[in-house]
Amino acid sequence: MPADGDAPAPAVHFWGDHPATESDYYAAHGAEGEPSYFTTPDEGARRLFTRAWRPRAPARPKALVFMVHGYGNDISWTFQSTAVFLARSGFACFAADLPGHGRSHGLRAFVPDLDAAVADLLAFFRAVRAREEHAGLPCFLFGESMGGAICLLIHLRTPPEEWAGAVLVAPMCRISDRIRPPWPLPEILTFVARFAPTAAIVPTADLIEKSVKVPAKRVIAARNPVRYNGRPRLGTVVELLRATDELAKRLGEVTIPFLVVHGSADEVTDPEVSRALYEAAASKDKTIKIYDGMLHSLLFGELDENIERVRGDILAWLNEKCTLSTSLQRDITVE
Template identity: 80%
Template structure:
């Protein structure tokens, strides 16, 4: 594409790297932030004879949040969902979220089994749909497997305010049986709804692994199913958690986070609602807002990693 020519959608062309053109390599980028990073593929175990599933994984992730936590002394590990980022599969297609959760759990348990991680406390961390996945992982594991969870604007239930009215979910479910991969579900531009700072919206739009098409029908139906499950099981959640949400979030509903806080059986639970903030709390806000949310997350984690004083 000639220099200066705009992307067909009106956005700038994707950047070479998720952080831009400079520095040229990931190693240089991480070195500039004082952390080390590595990436690889994890072969998820299969109970049947189906094709092998390859998840793209990172140790530290590509998000600035993980760099911040790594600089604060935490080892961070992440995996792309099937069909997302650099993991294998049709782009943006997740036909079975339970299988994806099982794959992620297998990866995290493989990380925990490493000798140099023995005795370390392990926390789940998820934003938006990732928050829902964290809770699904918790509900499928022994109650003491995780020291806690940080849930950032979690999509743990589709709010009645934005849920498609009856009978549309039933129609979508029926049609998905015949055309699950069809990218036909209409949706607003989530970047515009999520990211407050205009310059950061341009950066998000240029992410080279960002999927720019419409949501696939089977993925939307599966997300509705999974969030319906979570919404019905909020009272079974026992993991210690911090949930943070922006009061002006139009992508996930802060009232759902309030419902999670009220319903969860966890004895250690904290909620923070930030006035006027949007969905992308850890990237899309002005820097002073990001530092505020990061500080609250770090304080919560540090408090639960510090040994209690003995009398």
């Protein structure tokens, strides 16, 4: 027991102290999984902290879902709630902490080269899908916020047949004019970043306050022991501006089937940008859902009934695509 005046010990898990272990929590929700590390195969040999969540054995998953978290976040706190939901619904999910995030290598929240981060994630995803037990399973991308932008970059850098589809949750696929630094600030930031790329000096609003609607859930989000709470680093901001500018120019090249979900009241990423993606994408199979009054954290920070609604839409979309993929494979086999 803490002495009078001492702060209580922080919770080990986002769900609290019970169940006491991750495996018990997974089992209680009809899933199983484990953490691990992945070492990239290139000359740099960077280590990524990874997690897997699967349907409980002996069930075979319907598909593989490769998940990417957002800026400053990680895969070990509230992000797990969606992965566990999908696992108990029949999908095997895999994710890695981005470089500079969570328990992966690198200076906290420093992402000077998003293309390198994309390459690291892609190496991990391809290593997972190459396993014998995953042969023939459709593969989906799933990204939240900055992770949505990364999913689109992965799609644009890989053969179209590699992915059965993508779920984009409040994606940062272009910096909105509403929040983009006005000219000439981007040019100034780019110049200064050449000399001090790791400097954490870019002013920003409290993302938890702007993202999470339910006050009690803001407290839980803030307790994340590996969440980055500092100001954005110059090099990271400049790289995000560069990468999202690239995406903005290439939205018409997007051909992957996708579902994009966004809250109409999101102040972190702009729902109008998601509408622009939907309108510009060349994808023949595309769906957009804008939820009235919801904020950025659609899958944790909202009222429970709102979360159930968004989860239900995502699950229905994934199940539909799995059915289509199975039918297509059956037709090919018959031919």
